[in-house]
Amino acid sequence: MQAEAATARPLVMADVAARAGVSHQTVSRVVNGHHSVAPDTRERVQRAIAELGYRPNLAARALVTGSTRTIGLVTVKINQYGPAQTMLGLESAARAAGYSVSISILDEATAAAMRDAVDRFVAQSVDAVVALTTYDDAAEALRSLDAPVPVVAVQVGGADDRPAVGVDQETGARLATRHLLELGHRTVHHVAGPADSQEARARIAGWRSELEAAGAPVPAVMRGDWTPSSGHAVGRELAARMRAGEDVTAVFLANDQMALGLLSVLHDEGLAVPGDVSLVGFDDLPEAPYFTPPLTSVRQDFAELGRRGVQLVLARLNGEDLHPDAVPPALIVRASTGPPPGVPAPRTCA
Amino acid sequence: MQAEAATARPLVMADVAARAGVSHQTVSRVVNGHHSVAPDTRERVQRAIAELGYRPNLAARALVTGSTRTIGLVTVKINQYGPAQTMLGLESAARAAGYSVSISILDEATAAAMRDAVDRFVAQSVDAVVALTTYDDAAEALRSLDAPVPVVAVQVGGADDRPAVGVDQETGARLATRHLLELGHRTVHHVAGPADSQEARARIAGWRSELEAAGAPVPAVMRGDWTPSSGHAVGRELAARMRAGEDVTAVFLANDQMALGLLSVLHDEGLAVPGDVSLVGFDDLPEAPYFTPPLTSVRQDFAELGRRGVQLVLARLNGEDLHPDAVPPALIVRASTGPPPGVPAPRTCA
């Protein structure tokens, strides 16, 4: 027999206690897995709980303990593959650790919005806040925040005081750049993300240092904003420059979506990939293998990022001072990269 | 002067009351916007709140009111564009209405997992649960659920007893099919989603009825699983059939990702789109305009879905019996569709 179907009054600990013939405190002890409860008493209580279908009221518990076993997740633009994936990893790790996740999706990555979101989470008595954002002002807000709970940043590559986990963007960018140089390209052009994105900057840094290490010229950075459409715009310009005779044979783009946009222009302009120009993206979207041609890209393990975020939170909650390593990225080589055109072979599709 | 920097003890209502020279109850009245507080008292209290940086403890409020002003969102696979987007709309609408959102991401869409998630939400004292899932067993679980809070389904197209909002999948599918027929194709093939997806079935139904209405033959349905890779697999088979002389000139795919996979095979096989075969997708991903060629697709307004989900929740909470209309989809025509090959023009790219 399950729960008293239509009893309006919700079950409370005292109901369980009455049924098991013990005090409410003993029920509490059983619920919270305390020691010093006689085995048979414990079993009796557990049976009562099961029969009644009792679940403790978390609000009451939160009131007295001050902890809700909830993690607040604040993020911008969850519609992107990366953040969504990270969130997935985070939620599942949190759940495994007995925490639930409350979300706040910022419309804009301003310090004020960030502060406000954290404030609301604090009022909600969350145990910790994880910030999933990579823009400067949000990061700035995070730094200046004086919250009464641990606040950890995920995916912010920077060396902050604030504890953070992230993918090693710089290494990823070097991997991409080196791959192209090793194929014989004289240099590698770069389409970066927005200037106020820490990740974008880290990728630029990696790209630049790899070029410099190889003694290759460092072309001017082109700017996109992560969207396919910005990749398309940059592509127009690039195609024009190539037509004008400029020696562009390899491009590293700061994400796959911009690469898609670029791919689209190049196709329209009759330029072959990788015949005329090689492309490397970043993120390795699930779609990347099905681009035309399949895109060489730097894979980031977003879910792992989420998991580590939770790890870090738990460590902070235990007062440990964990400083997690960056998650290593991996280069996935596909058909969008090849050697530079030896002779300008007209492999285009008229 | 903001908050007493390093005072360990958190602020409570009584602190504000003391500072404003009133009772805690008056503070409560001000906080909750009650009438019958003298204007100057109200102002004094508000100033005290601002000066102290006080925020009411939501757990305590939840304990006494039984409401947390929180909506529980349960979903599977948030990593897809659609659900992520819907979640975005939902969160922002919820926040606008003064609700926060707690999430639970199911690993698998089973009835048990669903039931468990809802249970946890109930223990958390959420005010309502929104289920963002389209699979049969989850829907089944939803139907059999006897939760003490409103549970609404989003995106489940079915005509359930359980209140739901959704996009009109069937109309979307008819739009796509009609477009292809109007271009002159004799019939339209369909690559569907998984059999246990309600959306997949609705799209099949729309496709079929449009074909029947037009007196066109109804080919056997091909199955994918929403992934680009399944689209790729189906594509292989399709290409072989076309090579064998079968008359396939138009394909409607149940989502854009599968269309991408199909596009990729067709390109490899040297079949032109739309020269040899026209393609229509579903969802209109932000990437769709940059596919090669740009994909004609049925746009769903996912964010609107989220907003309506919240609307529905609020209505239920007020005891209203709102039965929202389905969100209308729209066909976005791009370059992947055209008339069937009049003469088999070898427009392929060798």
Next chain:
DNA sequence: CAGCTGGATGTGAGCGTTAACATCTCGCTG
């Protein structure tokens, strides 16, 4: 066998808020 120790259990208080009710003070009306 008194006296102790420690495991098992119960009792009472209090977490910070809201709701219900009590009170107090005006400004009217008759």
Next chain:
DNA sequence: CAGCGAGATGTTAACGCTCACATCCAGCTG
């Protein structure tokens, strides 16, 4: 000017739980 109603405020009691402490009952030791 007594009396009354309504608005403004205060007082008290929950809400359901955990924590600190009190109690009880063995089973020991000396």
